[in-house]
Amino acid sequence: xxxxxxxxxxxxxxxxxxxxxxxxxxxxxxxxxxxxxxxxxxxxxxxxxxxxxxxxxxxxxxxxxxxxxxxxxxxxxxxxxxxxxxxxxxxxxxxxxxxxxxxxxxxxxxxxxxxxxxxxxxxxxxxxxxxxxxxxxxxxxxxxxxxxxxxxxxxxxxxxxxxxxxxxxxxxxxxxxxxxxxxxxxxxxxxxxxxxxxxxxxxxxxxxxxxxxxxxxxxxxxxxxxxxxxxxxxxxxxxxxxxxxxxxxxxxxxxxxxxxxxxxxxxxxxxxxxxxxxxxxxxxxxxxxxxxxxxxxxxxxxxxxxxxxxxxxxxxxxxxxxxxxxxxxxxxxxxxxxxxxxxxxxxxxxxxxxxxxxxxxxxxxxxxxxxxxxxxxxxxxxxxxxxxxx
Amino acid sequence: xxxxxxxxxxxxxxxxxxxxxxxxxxxxxxxxxxxxxxxxxxxxxxxxxxxxxxxxxxxxxxxxxxxxxxxxxxxxxxxxxxxxxxxxxxxxxxxxxxxxxxxxxxxxxxxxxxxxxxxxxxxxxxxxxxxxxxxxxxxxxxxxxxxxxxxxxxxxxxxx
Ligand SMILES: Cc1ncc(COP(=O)(O)O)c(C=O)c1O
Numbered sequence: 177x178x179x180x181x182x183x184x185x186x187x188x189x190x191x192x193x194x195x196x197x198x199x200x201x202x203x204x205x206x207x208x209x210x211x212x213x214x215x216x217x218x219x220x221x222x223x224x225x226x227x228x229x230x231x232x233x234x235x236x237x238x239x240x241x242x243x244x245x246x247x248x249x250x251x252x253x254x255x256x257x258x259x260x261x262x263x264x265x266x267x268x269x270x271x272x273x274x275x276x277x278x279x280x281x282x283x284x285x286x287x288x289x290x291x292x293x294x295x296x297x298x299x300x301x302x303x304x305x306x307x308x309x310x311x312x313x314x315x316x317x318x319x320x321x322x323x324x325x326x327x328x329x330x331x332x333x334x335x336x337x338x339x340x341x342x343x344x345x346x347x348x349x350x351x352x353x354x355x356x357x358x359x360x361x362x363x364x365x366x367x368x369x370x371x372x373x374x375x376x377x378x379x380x381x382x383x384x385x386x387x388x389x390x391x392x393x394x395x396x397x398x399x400x401x402x403x404x405x406x407x408x409x410x411x412x413x414x415x416x417x418x419x420x421x422x423x424x425x426x427x428x429x430x431x432x433x434x435x436x437x438x439x440x441x442x443x444x445x446x447x448x449x450x451x452x453x454x455x456x457x458x459x460x461x462x463x464x465x466x467x468x469x470x471x472x473x474x475x476x477x478x479x480x481x482x483x484x485x486x487x488x489x490x491x492x493x494x495x496x497x498x499x500x501x502x503x504x505x506x507x508x509x510x511x512x513x514x515x516x517x518x519x520x521x522x523x524x525x526x527x528x529x530x531x532x533x534x535x536x537x538x539x540x541x542x543x544x545x546x547x548x549x550x551x552x553x554x555x556x557x558x559x560x561x562x563x564x565x566x
Numbered sequence: 567x568x569x570x571x572x573x574x575x576x577x578x579x580x581x582x583x584x585x586x587x588x589x590x591x592x593x594x595x596x597x598x599x600x601x602x603x604x605x606x607x608x609x610x611x612x613x614x615x616x617x618x619x620x621x622x623x624x625x626x627x628x629x630x631x632x633x634x635x636x637x638x639x640x641x642x643x644x645x646x647x648x649x650x651x652x653x654x655x656x657x658x659x660x661x662x663x664x665x666x667x668x669x670x671x672x673x674x675x676x677x678x679x680x681x682x683x684x685x686x687x688x689x690x691x692x693x694x695x696x697x698x699x700x701x702x703x704x705x706x707x708x709x710x711x712x713x714x715x716x717x718x719x720x721x722x723x724x725x726x
Contacts, residue, residue, distance in 0.1 A: 197724045204723040212723040221717060304726050353726075476574070476589035483588045526723040533726075549578075549585070 196532025214526035233454035246274025278425035300534025321536035328357035354542035356495020386416035
């Protein structure tokens, strides 16, 4: 008999916690009529012209591996896009890697940079993958607890306080899942000022870059003076073009970093899915209008939801990015987990506990507005009932 | 003019004034005035439900009729089009480019009823030189709404 306790990697077994939503998943699975505001992916189908290009590529037998870094036409389109939208220039042949979702880009970037003993600064609440990947690389996560009174932005002071001589990398996750926080130009510049004379790199997870509201577009930290040389820009197609299942993302960074990431990618992945790469070319060439339409729709839902929460007495700061609200549940006296479990059991509404995104998410819940307005309104009225009854 | 209000109503005519105001950032009064103006200016012509009549047992039938018409001296196609649109059986009238002139969509209880209407009323008009009747067999999409129950939300209740 194999003793799996001895076989398995103790870092994976002990240091990597299962995701904070598994329990809720199990409860919801046994229930009928659950109305969910709990997912992190768009409800829109992938725009038809993009799907059609994927289909066409299959009809034309484009079913083989591509070059390791991805189709050169796609890398060129990515460079055009990043240049026209965020004002950063990259070379298609040496500074772009097409990845299996933004997820693989994050993994590759951390593995390429972090060696055992290195410290990685991670602001939280934020997406759940950074900390475990840093641990797998033998690095030490250094958590900054973002504050509601700063609208969950990262401040220069917080960053300065977290830097040591072991700091290798800053994870910069804006627009932010789960808070909806964005960093505006002044905010980004203040962060850049702290980093400028160091050799600390930045993993800028810009997967929600298209989804910003209120007239201000996303500012990539790579566009700020002195930052391009140290930034690995991660982006992808999942959120902006509603393409989660295609598993398409990319990393842009200076050639020496991309060379190492490409090596890892070559051995771990070979090449990103070919069908999806053809669809992604179409998205970048002819998808601007789709993005505009979807963003306009998200914006209306966002307003409806923020207004709804404030009306029923759940404080909710106005999120300016991504597709989540992050209302406070502190006045209920419950923990986020208790709140979510009770809400699910008694009203069959699924929302995600803020604590799943780090300790500083305690006292909040993440509510997604990737749903129709009717669906959102029904869920809000159930939450209102719930608040009245507790 | 604020096309956002129009777009919301085009998508869901039952959306409340309060919700439209919240979603657009306009005040209640602004939304009410806007809609009043759109109605007065004839931009908004009506509010109707999109109904899948085939779900009823005694569903009605419709047909698209291609009409070739001799245009009249002073009025061109106006007179004849406006005459045809008065019939209660007629749902839609368009003036077309291409190989025929008027596209008329006619609704009736049965195939026979529609056929009779075409033969007795439309074909006999002096200006009409020919008709071609195409019966609708099945509706897949109407007014932007898909009538086939296909795609549903397969996302599950939670993901991070
Ligand atoms: C902040 C953030 N980064 C990255 C990802 C990964 O997305 P994908 O791998 O589909 O590109 C997600 C998905 O939820 C996310 O929220």
